[in-house]
Amino acid sequence: RAKSAGKSGYVVFDAGMHEQALSRLQLETDLRLAFERAEFRVHYQPIVELASGQLVGAEALVRWQHPRRGLLAPAEFLPLAEETGLIMELDAWVLRQACGQLAQWRQAYPALSGLSINVNVDERQMVSPGIVDEVLSLLRKHRLPPDCLRLEVTETAFRGGRGQAEQRLMALKALGVGLVVDDFGTGYSSLESFAASPFDALKMDQVFVRDIQTNARHRAIARTINSFAGELDLTLTAEGIETTGQRDALREIGCRFGQGFLFARALPPEQFEQMLSGTEGIVG
Ligand code: C2E
Ligand code: MG
Ligand code: MG
Ligand code: MG
Secondary structure, eight states, rough: OOOOOGGOEEEEOOHHHHHHHHHHHHHHHHHHHHHHOOOEEEEEEEEETTTOOOOEEEEEEEEEEEETEEOOOOHHHHHHHHHSSHHHHHHHHHHHHHHHHHHHHHOOGGGGOOEEEEEOOOOOOSSSSSSHHHHHHHHHHHHGGGGGEEOOOOOHHOSSSSSHHHHHHHHHHHHHEEEEEEESSSSSSOOGGGOOOOEEEEEEHHHHHHHTOOHHHHHHHHHHHHHHHHHHOOEEEEOOOOOOHHHHHHHTTTOEEEEEEETTTOOOOOHOOOOOOTTOOOOO
16 A cells, blocks of 8 residues: 655655554564563463363463563464464463473372363464474473363364374374364364364354353354264363353353353463462362
8 A cells, every 4th residue: 555656756655554564573573582581471261160160271371471562462463473483483382381380280289180271273383293292292291191281273273184284183182182173163164074073172262152142143053062062072161251141141051161251361370370279179
């Protein structure tokens, strides 16, 4: 959308575009430096059993403690991390961090040995050959049972074919690691692709949760996702539960697990640990 500067023939950018380009460039520079400066953080959002409200695990969610802009959510920097390829390094760092943290908590709270951690993995990571060895060496290093680590990928990572991502997923499955479809219900995967799928669990996208009480069709879809999960022996977790009404509606359709601001936001490790110290046991 560069404006042509009339007869001079020069192309100039308006001030807004210039500023945008500058701030993007600045963000990219900052993003590269963020690793050296150790500015990334992992926060942990509790996952609970809906019937009892009991803690079962947590989802690791990345944050960026920016030197000038404060704590940034993934939406503010993940797109750029994806564009620049830095997402690979970032995801690998989050994975290492989460495994180390889980091992530490399991040691500190032996009664909570059933605690699991979900880690988001970008689709590109699934194509990279290093992921399987990386996961295996982390499990060994921290002496973690494989099933306490659950990798979340979006539907697009698995198309039911024999692509590289599929091979990686199969290899991870063979390690015993949990595989979760994130944002289920919003992607393009065919139902047929689930016939030979390595996944153990689904995360129902928050769009179905948001107006589950007011939108009969969304409620019907939520119910269908629940029976789909049940028929295929997949554990179902609903995302984005903010009200008791939403929780009750989900319980009513039979959804077993949930996550959302109603229970807790993603917490810094110290705060999550405070919750752990008040927890007596972990349900299966
Ligand atoms: P996601 O994996 O679907 O994670 C759930 C998002 O929903 C998180 O946003 C979480 O904070 C938010 N959420 C949880 N409960 C509620 C609720 O009750 N209401 C609402 N409105 N939102 C809720 P967050 O942390 O901003 O992360 C956004 C997305 O960024 C994640 O969506 C995930 O796709 C991506 N992401 C986060 N961390 C990582 C990472 O380490 N690696 C990769 N590749 N992606 C990540
Ligand atoms: Mg997720
Ligand atoms: Mg999600
Ligand atoms: Mg998402």
